[in-house]
Amino acid sequence: MSVEPLSARRGAATSVAAPSLPELAAVLSAGGPDLSRLLASTEARLFEVAEAHGEALAGHAVSTLGAGGKRLRPMLVFLCAGPGEEAPLVRAGAAVELVHMATLVHDDVLDRATLRRGRPTVFVEGGRSAATATGDLLFSRAFAELVPTGSVEALRVLSNAGSALVRGELMQRADAWMASVSSDRYLERCELKTARLFEAACRLGALLGDRAASSAEEALARFGARVGLAFQILDDVLDVSGPTERTGKHRGADLLDGTVTLPLILARARDPGVRDLDLRTGVTSPDEAEALCERIAATGALDEARRQALAYVAEAKETLSGTGLDPGRRRALDLVADGVVARYA
Numbered sequence: 377m378s379v380e381p382l383s384a385r386r387g388a389a390t391s392v393a394a395p396s397l398p399e400l401a402a403v404l405s406a407g408g409p410d411l412s413r414l415l416a417s418t419e420a421r422l423f424e425v426a427e428a429h430g431e432a433l434a435g436h437a438v439s440t441l442g443a444g445g446k447r448l449r450p451m452l453v454f455l456c457a458g459p460g461e462e463a464p465l466v467r468a469g470a471a472v473e474l475v476h477m478a479t480l481v482h483d484d485v486l487d488r489a490t491l492r493r494g495r496p497t498v499f500v501e502g503g504r505s506a507a508t509a510t511g512d513l514l515f516s517r518a519f520a521e522l523v524p525t526g527s528v529e530a531l532r533v534l535s536n537a538g539s540a541l542v543r544g545e546l547m548q549r550a551d552a553w554m555a556s557v558s559s560d561r562y563l564e565r566c567e568l569k570t571a572r573l574f575e576a577a578c579r580l581g582a583l584l585g586d587r588a589a590s591s592a593e594e595a596l597a598r599f600g601a602r603v604g605l606a607f608q609i610l611d612d613v614l615d616v617s618g619p620t621e622r623t624g625k626h627r628g629a630d631l632l633d634g635t636v637t638l639p640l641i642l643a644r645a646r647d648p649g650v651r652d653l654d655l656r657t658g659v660t661s662p663d664e665a666e667a668l669c670e671r672i673a674a675t676g677a678l679d680e681a682r683r684q685a686l687a688y689v690a691e692a693k694e695t696l697s698g699t700g701l702d703p704g705r706r707r708a709l710d711l712v713a714d715g716v717v718a719r720y721a
Contacts, residue, residue: 400446400715406708407455414454414462415447418469425470425517436498436510440477446719448607448712449473452577455708456596457585458701464525468580471534474518475573479541481511486549487633491625530583537576544568552634553656559641566608567601574604592699599709602692607716609685612637613678616669628665631655638684642677650675689713 404412426437450469457465483489484497485507491497498507515538522530547565551557578600582593589596616639618627630637634655644651650671659665672678692713696706 400451403451403455403708403711403715406704406711407451408704410459411451411454411708414465414469415450417462417466418447418450418473421466421470421521422473425474425521426514429513429517432502432506433510433513436481436502436506437477437514439495439498439501440481440510440514447473448716449476449573449577451712452574452600452603452709453581453584455705455712456578456581456589456600458581458589458705460585460589464527464584465581467521467525468530468577468584471518471521472537472573472577472580474514474521475534475538475541478511478513478515478518479569481507481514483545485511486545487629489625489629525584527583530580533576533579533583537572540568540572544570544572548635551636553654554636555644555651555654557636557641559638562636562638562641563605566605570608571601571604574600574607576600589701592701595695595699598695599692599713602688602695603713603716606685606688606692606713609638609681609688610716610719613639613681613685616640616672617678618669626662626665628659628662628669631659631665631668632662638681639672639677642680643672643675646675646677647671686717689717 404415423438426440427434429437447469449472453469453472454465457468480492481498484492484499485504488499489497490500498510502510518538519531519534522534544565544567547561547568551561551565575597578596579593582589582596612630615625615630615637616628626632631640636655640650650668653659653668659668693710696709699706701709
């Protein structure tokens, strides 16, 4: 397989990697020039890290960056921090994004995924070994980014989030194909796999930012956790609702690999045919996954899942009351929560 030159990959990645989704434009506006500057500096830092460890790994790491992304986690770092020294905040923003990127690459290995955000995965382009090594590199470099901040607490926060990610992944693997997975267990898994990293981003901002952020750390952490739960629920809704051009992967990809999500759990409670279906033997092709997606949607499960996600967004915004954050930062954080919903509307 021919390998595209690294310079070409970086050029393609740079054109799509910066946050450009319409629902985030209002956040960038509310956050002001400081937010845009910090995000640009973080983008440059991510490329520096990706390119620093040999041509082969660098090519795959840059491809992962080039698949795009909302950079929500660095955004949360900066919005929760408020005014602060730029270098530690940029490193913290890069650190949480590197962990997130690492999990995407590793997830694609576990799922044998061919597409990520509409582009071939590292797993497809380089194989299992290259993808595993790329994810390992990104994960390890995340912690190195925090060392120059001098904050042992920041390292602890990111380490705890990383440990939660692993526990959540193990839960997901244990639950694969199972008909007995409850909504409570699903939400616990979402908290570990997704919400804890959102929470960590908010805590890192509070730790490394101004005094107002530090005093509001617990409220900001709760905000991040609830936004993370909503984000994951809506992502799972989108896997069922599609279409591929929005998700960058085949509709029902979770069903095909046996991942039990909230729409399926809710549909099982409403439709005996869905409840009795064995995913391992009954959903073995994209066409069968598509048909099950239609059946899940017909039960009203997607609307119920969206309702639950909206409730978490409302809780997230309510946690910011009484934090003492200035109105601009409060509005920007509210818009982040709203943007999570708009992304999947």
